[in-house]
Amino acid sequence: MPLVSALAASHAPNILLEPGREWEDFMNLHYSMAPQGSASRPTLEKQKKLRQDAEQAFAVLRADLEEAKPDVLIVVANDQFVNFFWNNIPTFFVTTADEVEGQFTRHHFHYRNHKDLGKAIVRAGMDKGIDFSFGEHIELQHTQNVPLYFLLREPRIPILPIYVNTWVDPAPSPRRCYQVGELIREVADNSKERVAILATGGLSHFPGSPRIGEIDESFDHKLLEVMRHGKGRSLVDYSVQDLLQAGDTEFLNWMVVIGAVGDAKAAYTAYMPDVVATGWGFVSWKL
Amino acid sequence: MSCYHLSRLLFDLKMSEAVYQRSLKDFEAVIADYDLSAEEQDALRSGDPRKLRQLGVHGMLCLYIKRLNPEFRDNIYWQQK
Numbered sequence: 001m002p003l004v005s006a007l008a009a010s011h012a013p014n015i016l017l018e019p020g021r022e023w024e025d026f027m028n029l030h031y032s033m034a035p036q037g038s039a040s041r042p043t044l045e046k047q048k049k050l051r052q053d054a055e056q057a058f059a060v061l062r063a064d065l066e067e068a069k070p071d072v073l074i075v076v077a078n079d080q081f082v083n084f085f086w087n088n089i090p091t092f093f094v095t096t097a098d099e100v101e102g103q104f105t106r107h108h109f110h111y112r113n114h115k116d117l118g119k120a121i122v123r124a125g126m127d128k129g130i131d132f133s134f135g136e137h138i139e140l141q142h143t144q145n146v147p148l149y150f151l152l153r154e155p156r157i158p159i160l161p162i163y164v165n166t167w168v169d170p171a172p173s174p175r176r177c178y179q180v181g182e183l184i185r186e187v188a189d190n191s192k193e194r195v196a197i198l199a200t201g202g203l204s205h206f207p208g209s210p211r212i213g214e215i216d217e218s219f220d221h222k223l224l225e226v227m228r229h230g231k232g233r234s235l236v237d238y239s240v241q242d243l244l245q246a247g248d249t250e251f252l253n254w255m256v257v258i259g260a261v262g263d264a265k266a267a268y269t270a271y272m273p274d275v276v277a278t279g280w281g282f283v284s285w286k287l
Numbered sequence: 288m289s290c291y292h293l294s295r296l297l298f299d300l301k302m303s304e305a306v307y308q309r310s311l312k313d314f315e316a317v318i319a320d321y322d323l324s325a326e327e328q329d330a331l332r333s334g335d336p337r338k339l340r341q342l343g344v345h346g347m348l349c350l351y352i353k354r355l356n357p358e359f360r361d362n363i364y365w366q367q368k
Contacts, residue, residue, distance in 0.1 A: 013367060025363040032353055033336050033346060080347060082368045085298055086291055104367045141368040168345060208346020210337075 003188040005068035005196035006261045006285040007061045008254045010203065011077065011146040012278040015054050016104060019047035027276055030212050037213025042275040050274050057270040057282035058150035064268070064284040065151055070196035072114040073152060073159045074184065076256045077143040077200040078166040090133035091172050092180055093163040094118045100161060102140025109145050112158035117191065121162075124187045130180060138163075147200050166201065166252040174243070174255045175236040181259020188260070199257035201250030203271070205278035211247065212277055219246035220271060220279040223254075227283055230265035232258035254283075261285045290343045292322045296331070297339070297348040300355070301365070310355055 014026050023042075031038040042050065065073070084090060096118045101110040115136075122132045140148075144161055152159070164180075165171050188195035203223065204216040226235060235258065243249050270282040296317070299306040310317045318328055330338040334356055336349035353359040 013364075017363060022363045029350055029353055029359060029362055029364050032359075033340070033350065080368075081298055081345070082302070086294055102368065105363060139368065145367075208340075208348075208350060210340075 001188075001191055001194045003185055003197060003260060003287055004070055004194045005065050006198075006257050006264075006287060007065060007151070007196070008199040008257055008281065008283040009058065009061060009147045009151070010278060010280040010282070011143045011200040012205070012274065012280060013104075013142045013146060014274065014276055015051070015280065016107070016142075016146045016149055019051055020044055022105075023047050023276070030207070030277060033208060034210045034212045037277075040213060040275055046275065050272060050280075053270075053272050054280060054282075055150065057272075057280075058147070060268050060270070061282060061284050062151050064286060065196055068196055068287075069194060070157060071193035072117055072157055072195055074117070074162060074195065074197040075144050075148070075159050075200065076162045076164060076197065076253045078250055078253060079163050080141065080143060080167055082141040083138045084163070086168075089165055089168055090163065091165045092130070093133045093135065094122050095138050095161040096122070096134050097136045097138060100138055100140055100159065102145055104142055104145040104149070107145065107149060109140050109148055111152075111155045114158040114160045117187070117193070117195070118160050118162075120191070121184060121187050124183055125180075128183055130183055143200055147198060151198065162256070164253050164256060166249045171240050171249060171252060173236075173240060174238045174252060177252045177255035178233070178236045178259035181256040182262075184256065185260040185262070197257055197260050199254040201253045202248055203251065203279040203281040204247040206247045207277065214247065215273045215277070215279045216246040216248070217273055217279055219248060220281060223248070223251065224266075224269045224271055224281060224283070227258070227266040228269055230263045232261065233263065261287065288343070290327065293327045293331070293339070293342065294344050294348050296321045296323070297344065297351045301351040301368075307354060314355065
């Protein structure tokens with residue numbers, strides 16, 4: 001079966017935190033790195049509106065995903081010092097566990113992992129010159145859990161977490177991430193199952209940086225426009241430094257999905273800067 | 288100069304409940320368990336993530352020092368990863 005659905009969505013923790021005290025906690029912690037960011041805190045009313053808008057965007061993505069009737073959902077995300085530390089940072093990592101689980105505040109997540117598809121991707125990579133790391137245990141974190149809460153709350157199908165190092169220097173190039181996406185597409189097209197893929201993260205934000213609170217909205221809008229026109233291939237010429245400057249290194253996760261969809265035009269895009277830290281972005285491609 | 292051990296302590300503070308609980312009781316004893324320079328030890332004692340960042344620690348790991356600050360101990364952030 002071919003790839004049947006492709007999605008991309010932000011994974012900012014405050015999307016799933018409750019407006020009010022939990023958002024305030026989140027801001028208090030992050031602004032301890034940059035007190036000036038605190039000047040632009042959204043009101044409770046604004047927080048609730050953002051949550052509502054995000055839920056609507058996720059509802060579109062969830063409807064597209066369900067309509068495609070996938071047998072498995074590949075989740076391309078980055079680690080943030082949960083599974084990987086400075087003793088070993090994989091550039092690309094494929095999960096070959098039987099099951100995966102994790103916790104986000106009140107919410108527990110537990111899925112079967114599609115290790116056969118994972119191994120098929122690792123083997124195909126070795127044939128084509130992309131040598132993935134792989135391993136049999138990972139803990140799901142907000143980079144997967146936030147979008148999964150809205151898109152696949154009930155574990156009806158297995159998932160397959162794939163990690164991209166967007167998090168520490170040196171990160172892979174957008175071109176390399178695109179090539180990984182092309183490889184995944186090839187494996188999916190040769191699979192007997194219906195494969196869907198989700199990229200998480202972004203868009204512009206500067207976590208743990210003195211620039212926390214800045215959002216490069218114009219850069220984000222440019223990325224979304226490129227995707228709407230089916231010109232994602234042109235983004236391979238960006239450097240990691242370009243993305244870093246715009247606070248968009250997690251867009252490397254998205255580049256994998258862009259490589260998987262090729263020249264397909266995004267059918268749906270939505271964008272809402274959360275005022276706190278992150279330009280929330282949402283995209284669906286109908287394949 | 289690598290700040291591996293400093294980063295490791297901060298990582299353990301978030302990921303290891305045992306290290307966190309020990310740190311609440313006797314942070315000096317925990318600091319002594321890691322191979323740290325005097326400057327790194329002082330930055331930890333300051334509790335200021337910005338000072339840790341100046342020593343080369345990844346920004347997100349720097350924030351984990353706030354887990355020891357009484358004002359931040361009940362922060363919702365520690366209930367997710």
